Amino acid sequence: LKIHHDCYPCFLQQALRAARLTGADEAQQHVILQHTLALLQNMQPDATPPEIGYQVHQFVHEVMGNQDPYLEKKRLSTQQALALYPKLRSMIQQSDDPLALAMRISIAGNIIDFAMKDQIADLWETVERVIQQPYAVDDTAPFKAHLNSVNQVLFLADNAGETVFDRLLIEQLPVPVTYVVKSKPILNDAVMEDALAAGMDAECESIVENGSQSTGTILSLCSESFRIRFETAPLVIAKGQANYETLSSVGRSVFCLLQVKCPMIGEDLKAPMGSIIAGYFGFHP
Amino acid sequence: LKIHHDCYPCFLQQALRAARLTGADEAQQHVILQHTLALLQNMQPDATPPEIGYQVHQFVHEVMGNQDPYLEKKRLSTQQALALYPKLRSMIQQSDDPLALAMRISIAGNIIDFAMKDQIADLWETVERVIQQPYAVDDTAPFKAHLNSVNQVLFLADNAGETVFDRLLIEQLPVPVTYVVKSKPILNDAVMEDALAAGMDAECESIVENGSQSTGTILSLCSESFRIRFETAPLVIAKGQANYETLSSVGRSVFCLLQVKCPMIGEDLKAPMGSIIAGYFGFHP
Numbered sequence: 001l002k003i004h005h006d007c008y009p010c011f012l013q014q015a016l017r018a019a020r021l022t023g024a025d026e027a028q029q030h031v032i033l034q035h036t037l038a039l040l041q042n043m044q045p046d047a048t049p050p051e052i053g054y055q056v057h058q059f060v061h062e063v064m065g066n067q068d069p070y071l072e073k074k075r076l077s078t079q080q081a082l083a084l085y086p087k088l089r090s091m092i093q094q095s096d097d098p099l100a101l102a103m104r105i106s107i108a109g110n111i112i113d114f115a116m117k118d119q120i121a122d123l124w125e126t127v128e129r130v131i132q133q134p135y136a137v138d139d140t141a142p143f144k145a146h147l148n149s150v151n152q153v154l155f156l157a158d159n160a161g162e163t164v165f166d167r168l169l170i171e172q173l174p175v176p177v178t179y180v181v182k183s184k185p186i187l188n189d190a191v192m193e194d195a196l197a198a199g200m201d202a203e204c205e206s207i208v209e210n211g212s213q214s215t216g217t218i219l220s221l222c223s224e225s226f227r228i229r230f231e232t233a234p235l236v237i238a239k240g241q242a243n244y245e246t247l248s249s250v251g252r253s254v255f256c257l258l259q260v261k262c263p264m265i266g267e268d269l270k271a272p273m274g275s276i277i278a279g280y281f282g283f284h285p
Numbered sequence: 286l287k288i289h290h291d292c293y294p295c296f297l298q299q300a301l302r303a304a305r306l307t308g309a310d311e312a313q314q315h316v317i318l319q320h321t322l323a324l325l326q327n328m329q330p331d332a333t334p335p336e337i338g339y340q341v342h343q344f345v346h347e348v349m350g351n352q353d354p355y356l357e358k359k360r361l362s363t364q365q366a367l368a369l370y371p372k373l374r375s376m377i378q379q380s381d382d383p384l385a386l387a388m389r390i391s392i393a394g395n396i397i398d399f400a401m402k403d404q405i406a407d408l409w410e411t412v413e414r415v416i417q418q419p420y421a422v423d424d425t426a427p428f429k430a431h432l433n434s435v436n437q438v439l440f441l442a443d444n445a446g447e448t449v450f451d452r453l454l455i456e457q458l459p460v461p462v463t464y465v466v467k468s469k470p471i472l473n474d475a476v477m478e479d480a481l482a483a484g485m486d487a488e489c490e491s492i493v494e495n496g497s498q499s500t501g502t503i504l505s506l507c508s509e510s511f512r513i514r515f516e517t518a519p520l521v522i523a524k525g526q527a528n529y530e531t532l533s534s535v536g537r538s539v540f541c542l543l544q545v546k547c548p549m550i551g552e553d554l555k556a557p558m559g560s561i562i563a564g565y566f567g568f569h570p
Binding site: 005006008009010012013016026029030033034037038040041 | 290291293294295297298301311314315318319322323325326
């Protein structure tokens with residue numbers, strides 16, 4: 001997904017929110033805003049929103065010191081999600097189609113996202129909505145077939161707390177899963193600590209870092225070892241908008257699970273805000 | 286009111302909305318956004334939001350030709366307001382305190398504002414809310430006393446359609462009124478045509494232009510003849526946020542009537558969004 005004109009004001013809002021969250025005073029906020037204005041003037045025409053977001057957040061880190069401003073929010077999100085875990089697990093176990101329900105529950109967890117707002121919607125309400133809602137993009141049938149033809153899955157995480165919802169899906173996958181988190185904190189994206197706090201080590205063959213500190217998966221910022229995994233994995237599941245934005249045209253097939261929370265992504269997917277998406281992007285398997 | 290950091294993203298949104306409303310294609314939108322980024326980088330630290338808005342809209346005019354993109358919206362607003370006029374007038378006439386009610390109705394009309402949104406709220410619902418709502422800033426008592434000590438009023442208009450609601454207030458003022466509109470179209474601000482369409486010529490001693498094409502009242506952009514009126518008028522009533530933003534620290538007392546529709550103005554006034562304000566700013570009479 002390329003940067004849309006409507007992304008410009010959104011980047012300034014994100015810069016300001018990140019600045020304030022790290023305790024920037026008025027003068028520091030000003031420096032961060034001015035830097036963001038310059039970034040927007042000098043963008044490469046094919047940049048994706050997470051690439052600019054990465055540069056904004058890197059600059060905030062430079063000005064404010066390497067903090068992890070979302071640490072408390074991330075821990076709280078994980079706790080809230082873990083509180084729902086037993087109930088969601090028995091719903092899935094009692095379901096006629098546990099895999100289909102687990103996929104929807106993993107998408108419901110994608111509501112946990114502090115990139116654009118400071119508050120998230122009620123988790124349980126979101127679950128109730130998403131388990132009933134028709135998919136705006138529905139490749140779940142080819143996905144089930146695909147799943148039966150592979151011997152492993154590479155699963156790209158999105159946010160802390162959402163990890164617990166991903167765990168419920170991974171429990172239903174019939175093959176070993178490698179779960180991928182960010183190497184360093186960016187917004188409320190899951191890092192190793194968040195995956196472990198969600199209990200992911202009990203369900204996955206391994207948990208690995210992608211080598212980067214950006215949202216989504218910007219391959220040029222990832223480690224060589226991750227890129228090899230990504231290129232060779234027979235099936236990649238990617239959670240959330242930023243993964244869709246960065247991977248929807250990399251030239252390999254990626255199965256994206258997400259909620260549409262940005263009007264520009266909705267326009268790109270021809271799906272209204274609040275839609276749920278389970279679709280292959282890149283070339284079809 | 287000085288420019289707040291939160292105004293930066295808002296200016297980009299306004300630039301984009303103005304560009305699209307004048308039919309700008311992607312390339313023209315890009316030019317307008319880039320120019321706005323440069324404006325934000327080079328702002329004077331004491332600039333007010335309407336001053337930057339003026340520069341943004343001037344540039345849109347330069348790129349797209351001198352259009353009046355809000356012409357149809359303005360005419361429609363006036364029609365909608367005129368449809369309510371007889372009912373509002375009899376409400377005022379039957380009221381125990383016609384002046385107080387007319388003041389609230391004039392403030393209700395301030396909901397007509399396309400600066401930040403493309404749609405306005407329902408006019409009648411707004412009237413019903415505003416006639417009951419407590420004032421967040423209430424200088425109506427000194428205003429009434431002030432009104433009895435002057436022999437004329439200078440009334441600074443805000444938007445087309447709101448003019449009809451202002452007319453209902455002006456009918457209740459015991460002294461001759463000069464109604465002031467913008468000289469050229471900017472957003473949906475009232476120009477001479479809009480004042481006449483509201484029937485203002487029947488109620489005012491005169492209708493004059495302020496010499497400028499900016500929202501609010503940027504004295505340095507106004508005509509010499511208007512500035513003299515402004516400086517010498519014994520009582521100035523100013524409608525809307527932009528007049529508050531540009532006149533709240535000019536060094537003469539101005540009686541502002543407005544609804545709070547911008548979070549930064551709300552912060553400045555210590556009043557939540559949706560508040561109604563009837564207050565003297567500058568020095569008190």
